Amino acid sequence: MTQPPPVLENEFETEDIFVNMGPQHPSTHGVFRMVLTIDGELITDVTPYLGYMHRGAEKLCETMDYRQGIGYMDRTEYLANFNAELSYVMAVEQLAELEVPERATWIRMILCELNRLSSHFMFLGAFGTDVGVFGTAFVYGFKNREIIQDLFEEVTGDRLMFAYFRAGGLAWEVPDNFETRVREVLRDSREGLQELDGLMTQNEIFRARTEGVGVITAEDAIDWGTSGPTLRASGVPMDIRRDEPYLFYDQVDFDVITGDHGDVFDRFYGRIREASESIKIIEQCLERLEPGPIVPDRLPRMLRTPAGEVYTRTEAPRGEYGIYLVSKGGNRPHRLKIRSACLSNLQALRDMTIGGYVADAVVILGSLDIVLCEVDR
């Protein structure tokens, strides 16, 4: 879509202009700042600035015991809290060699996929605003997200900061009507996805605004370390759920969604299709859910791990959420590194934006679906 600037017959002396976007820009989804160097309407360079939300989450986790760290994970990835908690508790479980009961694993899977769904709804709504479908998409997206968030509140007692997973299992049993409620939510979500699909995917103006914009090739996407829907939109079928199955992902049937062009539209549409796959996964999980214990029989009150290290990675809605846990023995990590999916995705922003128009910068940034709390940690 990008065309070279027209060549003037009489060359004027021109100067590049610097435009500061953020950190308080509504489309930066938090506090992200980028300085655009522009030549007319064309972007010639982008310099991102991060760190406005840096709270030292890793350092804090190194001073807390394993149980206290769980709550902190919610605060790094606040739109996909279950997925973040999961990486952390899985790391602790692997080091401590804890066996997770079957029922707890299925419930974890249901909640993580529901969280993917709610996170994608949030994206669809917010992305509509970025593109300029002001208001409508946002209301639809948030309405659907809220339905799922209500269910999470019923299960965990908190709307956002769940702290529901424990090393070994779950904090407590889900409510009696959990299955019926999940099915209700799935029914609503399916309708909601169709609405958003009709509202945006089939909208000519929306497509003109997103197709062919912010393209990144598969080689570049891999080299920059992008992951999740951003990477798969470029046609790389990498999905940790399938490639290195954790929980019971090897026992359910789902498709890995890839795009063809690596543009903004593919990153957007990939998420809609991925959300439908999540519904498919949850339905299969519900079939397999049976009564049983949700924590191991012998779970120590104060969890200690032997010395060692582990790097667990899970497929969070935005990509690979990894926890690198190094222990010297004892009840707290010696080093805890959070591998942020958004940080690596953001690195590729420069490649996607240069050569595009100023108006596209917001759309491209929006298509990465960043969570600044996770980037800055």
Place this chain on the structure above:
Amino acid sequence: MTTDESNGSAAESLDDTIWDVVDAALAGITADPERGAQDLIVFIPRGELMRGLSALKSSESLSFDYLRNLTAIDWEEEGIDVVYHLYSSTHRHNLTVKCHLDNDDLTLDTATTVWRAAGWLERETAEMFGVRFEGHPDPRPLLLPEDMDDTFPLRKDHPLAEIEVLQGEGIAYAEEAFE
């Protein structure tokens, strides 16, 4: 190449890992394998690290084209380990590479020449641990303020500030405030 005498016992337990392929790809480079809880860990000394990482990426049987993660671990008096988590998008296998640095010389060549993904991760490791990455194209701090170059928050000798330091002295706790 590791000598069989020093790793005789370790090699036996590495049977089901990709160590023999890694060993072949790293011909002529000192590499110490260790079985991790999940992935194979290989220690490569600093002088040979960049050659080793490039070999791991370009080897056809390994093709580690994806840098998952890059960070460091502070072992206090014993120096700092820089850790690379590698993944191959074609073969779908993992490898952890570690490089040990002594406290009196925390410099290392940049891995941005191998994977561009290393760019921001190295900037973060540099500001948090004080490891200097030689030849980095953009060595500014990533998350911390630009003038905060004398202290390294993720080192173990860097304490967490007391709450009074952060919020100001004389801030009453809730119960006292309502009395």
